[in-house]
Amino acid sequence: MRTTTVVIGAGQAGLAMSWWLAKRSIDHVVLERGEVANSWKTERWDSLTLLTPNWQSRLPGYGYQGGDPDGFRTMPETIGFIEQYAEVISAPVRTHTKVISVRSRGEGYEVVTDQGNWQCETVVLATGACNIPVVPAVAEAVPPAMKTLTPIQYRNPDQLEEGGVFVVGASASGVQIADEIQRSGRPVTLAVGEHVRVPRVYRGKDIKRWMDASGVLDQRYDEVDDIVRARNVPSLQLAGYTDRRTIDLNSLTRIGVKLVGRLAGINQGKAQFSGSLRNVCALADLKMIRLLDTIDEWARENGCDGEVGPPHRFEPTEVEESPPLLLDLTSGRIKTLIWATGFRPDYSWLDLPVLDRKGTIRHDGGVVEAPGLYLLGMPFLRRRKSSLIDGVGDDAHDLSAHLASYVRGKAVKTREVHARFSAG
Amino acid sequence: MTTATTEKPVNNGVNVEALFGAREALTKAPEAAQFKWRASCEWVKGTQSRSTVDSFYGLGAEQKHKTKFTFDSDHPEVFASEDAAATPVEIVLAGLAGCLTAGIAAVAQARDIQLRSVKATLEAGMDIRGILGADPDVRNGFDGIKVTYKIDADASLDDIKAVVAQSQKRSAVYDIITNPTNVTVEVK
Numbered sequence: 176m177r178t179t180t181v182v183i184g185a186g187q188a189g190l191a192m193s194w195w196l197a198k199r200s201i202d203h204v205v206l207e208r209g210e211v212a213n214s215w216k217t218e219r220w221d222s223l224t225l226l227t228p229n230w231q232s233r234l235p236g237y238g239y240q241g242g243d244p245d246g247f248r249t250m251p252e253t254i255g256f257i258e259q260y261a262e263v264i265s266a267p268v269r270t271h272t273k274v275i276s277v278r279s280r281g282e283g284y285e286v287v288t289d290q291g292n293w294q295c296e297t298v299v300l301a302t303g304a305c306n307i308p309v310v311p312a313v314a315e316a317v318p319p320a321m322k323t324l325t326p327i328q329y330r331n332p333d334q335l336e337e338g339g340v341f342v343v344g345a346s347a348s349g350v351q352i353a354d355e356i357q358r359s360g361r362p363v364t365l366a367v368g369e370h371v372r373v374p375r376v377y378r379g380k381d382i383k384r385w386m387d388a389s390g391v392l393d394q395r396y397d398e399v400d401d402i403v404r405a406r407n408v409p410s411l412q413l414a415g416y417t418d419r420r421t422i423d424l425n426s427l428t429r430i431g432v433k434l435v436g437r438l439a440g441i442n443q444g445k446a447q448f449s450g451s452l453r454n455v456c457a458l459a460d461l462k463m464i465r466l467l468d469t470i471d472e473w474a475r476e477n478g479c480d481g482e483v484g485p486p487h488r489f490e491p492t493e494v495e496e497s498p499p500l501l502l503d504l505t506s507g508r509i510k511t512l513i514w515a516t517g518f519r520p521d522y523s524w525l526d527l528p529v530l531d532r533k534g535t536i537r538h539d540g541g542v543v544e545a546p547g548l549y550l551l552g553m554p555f556l557r558r559r560k561s562s563l564i565d566g567v568g569d570d571a572h573d574l575s576a577h578l579a580s581y582v583r584g585k586a587v588k589t590r591e592v593h594a595r596f597s598a599g
Numbered sequence: 600m601t602t603a604t605t606e607k608p609v610n611n612g613v614n615v616e617a618l619f620g621a622r623e624a625l626t627k628a629p630e631a632a633q634f635k636w637r638a639s640c641e642w643v644k645g646t647q648s649r650s651t652v653d654s655f656y657g658l659g660a661e662q663k664h665k666t667k668f669t670f671d672s673d674h675p676e677v678f679a680s681e682d683a684a685a686t687p688v689e690i691v692l693a694g695l696a697g698c699l700t701a702g703i704a705a706v707a708q709a710r711d712i713q714l715r716s717v718k719a720t721l722e723a724g725m726d727i728r729g730i731l732g733a734d735p736d737v738r739n740g741f742d743g744i745k746v747t748y749k750i751d752a753d754a755s756l757d758d759i760k761a762v763v764a765q766s767q768k769r770s771a772v773y774d775i776i777t778n779p780t781n782v783t784v785e786v787k
Contacts, residue, residue, distance in 0.1 A: 369768075439778040450777035454767040461761045497743055532629070 178202050179582060181286045182299040183277070185211045185268045187234060187257055187564045188552030188571070189301035193266040194235040195568075195575035201582065205266050206288060208273040212257035214303055218327045219250050222355060224415035226347060227565060228381055234260050235568040245381060247415025257564075278526040282585065283547065296585060297547035297578050300525070300536070304553045304562055305518035311343075314514065316441035318504050323512045326352065332359030338510035339363070341446070341502065343438050345370045347410040349515030350422050354414070356513075357432050364502060364509070365427060367452055368437035371411050372459040372492070375421040377467060378474070378484040382413070389473035391466075392560035393569075396540050399555075406555045409517070424456065424492045435498055444505035448498070456492035464488065520553070541574045547581055549574050613708040631659045646680040647673040692721045692744070695772045699746065702766030707752065712762060715751040722747075744776065 180196055182189045185207035196203045207213060225232070230244035237260050248256065261268055272290045277298055279285075286293040308325035317323060322336065326348045332355060342353045345367040357363040373382050386392050399405045414422045424434055436448035437455070471486045473479075502509070522530060529545050531537050540557045541550045550556065551574060552567050560566025625632040634657035640650040652668045654661060671684035685693070696719045707714050723744040729737035750759050767773050 436777070442779070447779045451767070451773070454764055454773075457760065458764045458768060461757060461764060464757055465761075 176291055177294045178204050179295060180204075180297045180299060180578065181206060181284070181293050181295045182301055183274050183286070184301035184303060184552075185261060185266065185270070186214060186301065186303055186552070187260075188303070188567045189299070190257065190261055190264065190266050190268075191235050191568045191571040192299050192301055192551055192575060193268075194264045195571045196578075197264065197266075198235075199575055199579045201575070201579060203267065204293065205268045206272045206274055206286070206293075207268055207270045210270050211261045211268060212254045214305065215250060215254050215257065218305075220326065220329050220352070221250070221331045223351070224249050225253055225564075226411065226413045226415050227383055227563060228415070231383055231387065231563070231565040232256060233565050233568065235571065237263060245419075246417070274524050276524050276526045279545070296582055297549065299549045299551055299574070299578070300543075301551045302520065304520050306521035307519050308514060309517040309519050310514045311438070311516055313438065313441050317512060318444045321504055321512055322510060323514065325514050329513060332356050332361060335359075335361060336510040337361065339508045341504070341509045341512045342366070342515055343512065344368070344515035344517065345412065345424065346515065346517070347413055349513075350412050350424075350427060351414045352513055352515055353427055353432050354422055354430070357427070357430050361510075362431065362433070363427075364433045364435055365424075366435050366438040366446075366448060367424065367455060368409075368449075369455050370409055370424075370459050372423050372463045373411050373413060373466065374423075374463075374489060375413060375416075375419050377470065378486065380483055381419075385470045385473075387565075388477075389470055391469065392558065392563075392566060394559045396555055396557050396561075402555065405559075406553075408554075425490060428493055433499075434494065435502065436500070441504065444503065446502040446504055448500050448502070450500060452498045453494050456494050460491050541570060542577055547578075547585075549578060607713075609708060609711045609713045611704045611708045611714050613705045615705065615708045618705060619709075631657075633657075643671070643683075645673070646678070647671060647683045688723070688725070688741070691776070692723055695744065695770075695776060696721050696746065698770045698772035699763075699766050702770050703748075703750070703762055706762045706765045706769070707754075710754075710758070710762065712752050712754045712758065715753075716749075717751075718749045720747050721745070 179201050180203035182192050182196070182203055182205040185205045189205050189207070190211075193203065193205050210216060224247040226247070228244065229239045229241060229246050229248060232239050232248070260266075269290065272288045274286060274288050276287045277284055278287070280294060283294065283296040284298045286295060286298065308327050310325065314323070329352060335356065338361060340356050340361045341364045342349050342356070343366045345353075345365055349365065353363045353365045375382060377385060383392075396402050396405075412423050414420075416422070420426070428434060434452065436450060436452035438446055439449045440447040467486070467488065474483065474486075504512070519534075522534065522536065525536075527545055527548065529536050529538075529543050529548065536550050537544055538550050538556075541553075543550055551570055552562060554562045556562070557570045557573060558566055561570050634655060636655050638650050638652050640648055642648045648671070650670045650672065652664065652670070654663050656662065670690060672687045672690060673683040674680035674686050675682045700717055700719055703717055704714060721744065723741040725741055726734075726737045728734040729739040748763055750763070752759055752762075754762070
């Protein structure tokens, strides 16, 4: 089968790209290993809601129509939203089509799937940043009797044995899972490394409203000092609860979660924690203050001070005097360990020499160094908002423009070659 | 790398351009980033010993310090020693302070913050029943380290705190002390 562009993945990124490709009259298909919004359907826990408010789910040519713009979508609602988008834009999605490999072929690519092969000039990788849970090497030393889970396997507290739970990682997934499990009556110990603390609501407005309005989310990848660092910033400690409460380490401490430092090792069944807990909390507090300073400055300069509440600051993160440095995983008190230690993309099927030594794709704002190959939907790909449902559309716009001019350039070159041959 | 916005250029005596240059070079050649630090030590008498630091390996080659550095260590008179030098644990505290303070100077330079003075005091608690073997439940090492900085600089308190926090994040000795490290001691 032949087409100009194969888009791999029918989540928000692949669909946004499809919309722009259609706008630019570029013949394409969107291949999806499962169904539309597959990761949302199969790899999320039951209670998860989007961290971004409803108004912020903007995709090209589509947006939130309901009556609760400040609410947060549940998973079924999120899935419905993306499914509707695929329908509304009549995206040429081929579901249940698993990509087995992508390789060079002539001046283009061959996409091998379990439903036949595609020849194409350009490929857009929109398979997401969160395919495989990252589990640190120290996992090998976890006592075999202990039940371990990743956020992709975790569904709800009922699936866990009664007893203590050790959650490793305090970003969005870790803090939400810790909160839910502690409230279910299972005492949680939370290992905290570097994290990003933000309040859900500041001066009466949702933090995402501020970040959107002040341009923080639009910041471009070529405007930041250190894009490697920016792309590796942990996800915000946020949850989309109906009551809009803030989730942070203080709120977890208040309900009884025990904070420990970053998991540094496991030796003879004892987990060892870094003594850096105080510093990672200080770093997060100071970064939050800088964000709030930016917001206050923006509000002042834009004359919003009268419309919103006064500036204020939040309590510093409370850290006990001497947080424990050891936790015995063999004592029987801890029944389950949950690795909320992040995710990474899966490129095992990508048969092209475009990965660096750490297994990430070398690219410039999504333009991969292999001509005609594009990457979409990754953290800070082109903008701070790149991995959000709300942000991928602008990236898809830019990259589809690049793709279109590449395809046009190739067509011109082909015509010239033909002209030369016929002239000779 | 950074552009000074103040009229007087910030000078903490740290060549940040060189540090950032090295970071970029080493990202491309990670093998050159593999360093080996060395020390040797000889017993003098009693509890006194003398450590020597001379050479190290890095940037793909053997390297030598400009001079050979020696550090004596001993124990105080309350341990019935001669107190000819600082104790090894005090040298560890000095190492931590030196590492953090160097980091503060470098981070401040990178952030265009002029330092006027940086002073640290360090205190570490220890229950010596551990090292005496008097109670098996007491650890040998510090039960905690408290570092207090007094910093005079052209910056807000929050900015200074951020410099100190970033210095901890990047400090080798801070990491060595806060995280477990395998130690192998052999006799040849």
